[in-house]
Amino acid sequence: MGRFINAQTVILLGCSLFVLYLAGIPLVMLLYGSVRSAPIGEPGAAYTIQNYIKAYFDREFYLLFWNSIKYALGTCLVSFAIGTFLAWVNERTNTPFKKLFLVMALIPFIIPGILSTIAWILLLSPKIGLINLVVKNALGLESAPFNIYSMGGMIWAEAIHLYPLVFLLMSASFRNMDTSLEEAALTAGSSTFTTLRRVTLPLMRPAMFGVLLVMFVRGIEAFEVPALVGVPAKISVFTTKIFLAIHQFPSDFGLAGAYAVTLLIISGAGVLIYQRVTKRTERFATVTGKGYRPRVIDLGPWKWVTCFIAFLIFLLAVIMPVFILLWSSFIPFYGIPSRELLAKVTLANYHYVLTYPLALTAFKNSFLLSVGSATLVMLLTSVIAWITVKSKIPGGVFLDNLAFIPIAMPGIVLGVSLIWVYLTLPIPIYGTIWVLLLAYITKFMPYGIRSSSATMIQINKELEEASMTSGGTWFQTFRKIILPLLMPGFVAGWIYISIISLRELSTSILLYSYNSTVLSIMAFDLWEGGQYTYVCALGVLMVLLLVAMAVVARKLGARIGIAE
């Protein structure tokens, strides 16, 4: 009888309340903060709509709004086109070198956004951009043909960073499609192209619409490219406007709050529509994929065309950015590749970065935050997933939705909210690494809950009941049966979260202090200081750290869970 306090009650109630705290409080405080005339603690604070008036009646507001939408839409369309093309080539055609494409398509995934942005500046800047210089010399042009510091340049840099997500989502829907529907069209006498147009594409329309929405939300909440490219180019979007409102002196928290609420409404609407179009069950469809092999289309001689296009994409999206980062990390001062510079290749940048006063702190903080947030998120969401999937405890659906809220919160909005939360609540963690840990847990909880629920659904209820009838308590059952069986999903989720938390910038940049600096912030600062070669060396080290962590996690996970 649950009359006395036992481990089960404590853990279940504790985790539920923690989720409520993580997801609910920032929302409430953000709304509250946006209608206050001064930050809490300062005398004379009162309720006001002044922040909203200041935000909306600014002459530049409509330009800002228009820029944000244009940027998000552009990013969404370009990344969708690239990602879908690659997914189609990889899943449904007989294009040569498909296996290689799969690896190549996923490489940008592991490169932090700030690094890929820097790489594109180094490639497309009118003054120092490698591509510009090469093309200018080759064609004898007067001025640089490309300019990263434009809306088009920004969209390009962001889209190249985001397309792997499209690739993964679209591959899954290509894979999960019942190919007998297509075969039925073929046997009914329609050609391959007609089948594609009349059957395949209409069937995939909901999935495609869902992916477009996801990419739109990703575009509207993007921070790295707007901050590094948009700010110097004087192209403002919501995220940079919020950032500048806080980074100006004196900070205008109220104005930042008003912009943040606006941004939250836009991305929240996107997420809501997304959830409408992809029903709850389909959220898990990618994991439970059916056993049949998709029909591969024989492209004939056209397969060399698709192959060529794919290679061109990889040359642009993977090889050139990776090359420029590696190259710049080994040279003493920034310059385009030449024989003289090749002779000067050095490890000095690495040496500098590793002996940089804050480097050790940043490495330590990033590592701890990444491992800590990934582990805590996965443990927390494992319990939450148990409640929502397995238990008959009322309110499970509510908890599931609650844990999903932060997906609609752009990083910069979460940052603003948490400033309000920890300036207001008597919890003395503002400016410490703990506030970053809570921020990361909040931000990545939706990814965790997704991965945990998907795996939890696949665990037969009887496996758990067998432990209870064997005399196991709830806690023993959870630790010895559920967690090991969850391990494959746990490890996958863990790797993903540790990667994205190690490269997190948009939330951290509002919450860090000197002692809680992280690697992405350090890269941002080095870049702002114009130390390009050092940033590249730091970036290469970050990527190596990420790869090492993923490998170790996989090894450990295989030992604890089911070895396959």
Next chain:
Amino acid sequence: MAEKNFMVRIQNLEKFFGEDRERVHVLKGVSLDIPEGSLYTFLGPSGCGKTTTLRCVAGLERPDIGSISIGGKTVFSAAERVYVPTNRRPIGMVFQSYAIWPHMTVFENVAYPLTIQHVNKADIKKRVGEVLKIVGLQGLEDRPAPKLSGGQQQRVAFARALVNEPKVMLLDEPLSNLDAKLREQMRFEIKALQRRVNITTIYVTHDQGEALAISDQIAVMHAGKLIEVGNPHQLYSRPKRRFTATFLGLTNLIPGKVVELGGDSKPGRLETSKGVFAFIPAAGLHAGGAAVLSIRPEHIEVMKQKPQVSENVLEGTVKEAIFMGDAYHCQIAVGDTLLRVHTHPFLTMNPGDKVYLHLDPQSCNGLPAEDTEGMDESALGA
């Protein structure tokens, strides 16, 4: 009867699933007493509440009304607000899917109930060795669970349920995932195992053949209610309820009206559209009331010549005769009624043959007419 002879007592169990308008009444006052050391079967079609009753005994479901005791100790009582959680009930359970944990070896699976109670390693090893020997799996200790065959998985499940020396073993359709041949073989093994260990066992199944083969006692359930309890022989040859007669094995039903009940060794008389029959009345019938006559196909004697006796004899035509090896399964038309009859294979039967049927009065059971609650008997396929 002395109470201590009953290992499990279930009293007036009621259970609802769902909420508000979607509430379903799945158990409607089930009361059962399960004798110590017996193999007791809950039998019924799917949705009858048999598995729910078993899960209530295990504590995996919580009834809304009623009480359950195991070994004289109350583990659930709605009135006294007692609910002992599953892990503190003296039970072992074998699940329909076996629920063998795929991340453990055979040894780890079987040892689990002991390891979580922190029994010392040497004792665990000894005890696991013993049970694995009982179920015939010695030597497979280190085999990972996913590398076991269906039959082996089931043995592991039995070993795990037994290792703790529980007072009651609960089996939830343990044979339904095996192929037909293995199922046949495992019936005998379960029966033998239960006798050897002499443990009170509750066995849930929807397969009447299985229930007849292995049970000491069978509780027939339907639509959340207990229909009838008895040993396999009683239930088959002298059912008290119409549902039991139709669900256990094949039977022919002829509706009619009781003329006289008879008594002592004298059979009663039942008037039907096919004439008046001598029969053995079940409890609850009264003279002048409606009843239904039930007779099994193998209890109808078929003759090609008109017999001497005239009592309980019908005249009919063979409609269909299927040769089954050990018998002919025939459909014989008597007026507008088709009777199912099994005959000896030596008596060649062809469609169109005229035959005489003798319904042995000792095998003619008169049952209350109304107790199937609008159920479609043909859908039972029994």
